[in-house]
Amino acid sequence: MTDPYDVIVVGVGAHGSATIAELAARGCRVLGLERSDVPNTLGSSGGVNRMIRLAYNEDPRYVPLVQHAYDRWRALEARVQDRLLVVTGGLDIGSPSSAVVEGSIAACRAHELRHEILSRTELRRRYPAFEVPDDHVAVLQPDAGFVMSERAIAAYAATAIADGAEIHGNEPVVAWEATDDLVTVRTDRDTYRARRLLLAAGAWMPSLVDILRDVAVPERQVLMWTQPREPAMFQVGTFPVFIHEDDDGTEWYGFPEFGIPGVKLGRYRHRGETIDPRTDSWRKLDGEDERHLREGLERFLPAANGPLLSWRTCIFTNVPDQHFIIDRLPDRPNVIIASPCSGHGFKFASALGDVLADLVMDREPGFDIGMFRLDRFEVANVA
Ligand SMILES: Cc1cc2nc3c(=O)[nH]c(=O)nc-3n(C[C@H](O)[C@H](O)[C@H](O)COP(=O)(O)OP(=O)(O)OC[C@H]3O[C@@H](n4cnc5c(N)ncnc54)[C@H](O)[C@@H]3O)c2cc1C
Numbered sequence: 001m002t003d004p005y006d007v008i009v010v011g012v013g014a015h016g017s018a019t020i021a022e023l024a025a026r027g028c029r030v031l032g033l034e035r036s037d038v039p040n041t042l043g044s045s046g047g048v049n050r051m052i053r054l055a056y057n058e059d060p061r062y063v064p065l066v067q068h069a070y071d072r073w074r075a076l077e078a079r080v081q082d083r084l085l086v087v088t089g090g091l092d093i094g095s096p097s098s099a100v101v102e103g104s105i106a107a108c109r110a111h112e113l114r115h116e117i118l119s120r121t122e123l124r125r126r127y128p129a130f131e132v133p134d135d136h137v138a139v140l141q142p143d144a145g146f147v148m149s150e151r152a153i154a155a156y157a158a159t160a161i162a163d164g165a166e167i168h169g170n171e172p173v174v175a176w177e178a179t180d181d182l183v184t185v186r187t188d189r190d191t192y193r194a195r196r197l198l199l200a201a202g203a204w205m206p207s208l209v210d211i212l213r214d215v216a217v218p219e220r221q222v223l224m225w226t227q228p229r230e231p232a233m234f235q236v237g238t239f240p241v242f243i244h245e246d247d248d249g250t251e252w253y254g255f256p257e258f259g260i261p262g263v264k265l266g267r268y269r270h271r272g273e274t275i276d277p278r279t280d281s282w283r284k285l286d287g288e289d290e291r292h293l294r295e296g297l298e299r300f301l302p303a304a305n306g307p308l309l310s311w312r313t314c315i316f317t318n319v320p321d322q323h324f325i326i327d328r329l330p331d332r333p334n335v336i337i338a339s340p341c342s343g344h345g346f347k348f349a350s351a352l353g354d355v356l357a358d359l360v361m362d363r364e365p366g367f368d369i370g371m372f373r374l375d376r377f378e379v380a381n382v383a
Pocket residue numbers: 010011012013014015016033034035036040042043044045046047049050051052171172173174200201202203204205208221222223266314315316338339340341342343344345346347348
């Protein structure tokens with residue numbers, strides 16, 4: 001048997017790829033195991049791009065981490081000589097008392113972020129595509145934009161390999177076990193050993209870590225690209241990324257045309273369907289998915305409500321408080337689990353790659369990750 005690796009990382013998606021790259025850059029002997037292609041569109045990171053924004057309406061405690069994420073995305077761009085982060089400006093739209101608007105303003109004030117609050121009239125003057133209710137306002141944050149998610153994963157995998165990491169695609173992990181000083185990982189092809197294990201398997205985490213079964217719940221999402229009736233309104237430079245909270249609490253989000261034709265729109269939590277990612281039937285799209293998304297276009301973005309161009313399913317992995325789980329397993333400190341999703345985790349991958357590499361190497365992370373601890377939920381020990 002060969003010498004154990006320093007680290008095995010299961011899942012070469014957003015967070016796995018970033019951590020493998022960071023570990024390889026630090027000189028670790030690391031193996032990444034991915035059940036599908038590298039990159040792939042079957043997990044949580046497919047669909048061209050993901051929003052990045054400083055005005056973190058969910059909780060201002062994320063702002064320092066996302067500030068670091070911007071720096072680290074820029075560092076990755078410099079390393080691979082490719083553009084991965086596009087700044088478009090971002091709008092958080094809703095009534096003045098909506099969670100999105102209040103939360104966004106609170107984050108801007110707490111961290112002195114550049115921002116403007118736009119009345120509906122001013123919003124329509126600058127971005128005429130938006131038809132929002134009379135009392136809605138918008139928080140404009142000039143630093144927001146998007147990261148090219150599939151390209152970023154490819155870039156991390158390439159730099160990891162250049163720095164000596166080994167990555168095996170299309171090799172699903174079927175089982176793992178850990179003693180105090182060694183982990184053994186079995187795939188459909190082979191068995192590997194390492195001193196440390198990072199499980200970053202996205203929506204498949206509950207099938208690898210039993211105690212997550214009721215805590216990290218995969219949910220079906222759908223993204224749709226439509227042909228805009230007035231294309232000039234929806235280009236990078238004329239149209240920002242946005243989140244719009246409806247008066248009933250529904251959140252819509254969208255992007256300018258980029259990468260593939262069409263304006264991209266999503267409805268947060270879509271139809272509320274929990275799924276098992278090991279099955280495939282939920283990947284089928286139907287007219288109800290389209291109707292569900294068009295409702296938003298009809299009401300507040302009519303100029304984007306043209307013919308359907310593309311659509312794609314994707315998966316959120318939601319935890320009850322909609323934050324992340326990043327921790328050591330309670331009875332296996334050499335096993336680290338990472339579930340940074342709840343529908344908003346991609347943007348952090350560049351920063352969490354550093355944090356996860358620190359955890360794996362027993363270093364104190366440069367950020368307070370206490371809010372992501374597993375013991376905020378009631379879970380039993382593994383053994
Ligand atoms: C529709 C949608 C829109 C979103 N919008 C945003 C946004 O605008 N901004 C934002 O920041 N975040 C957003 N998110 C959330 C973000 O995309 C996720 O937080 C992020 O992709 C999670 O990354 P991950 O590495 O945990 O999972 P993934 O990138 O899915 O990676 C997990 C990998 O593990 C692999 N794997 C699973 N099981 C095994 C196994 N047994 N063996 C080997 N490999 C395995 C999978 O194949 C996969 O490649 C969105 C998510 C969705 C679905």
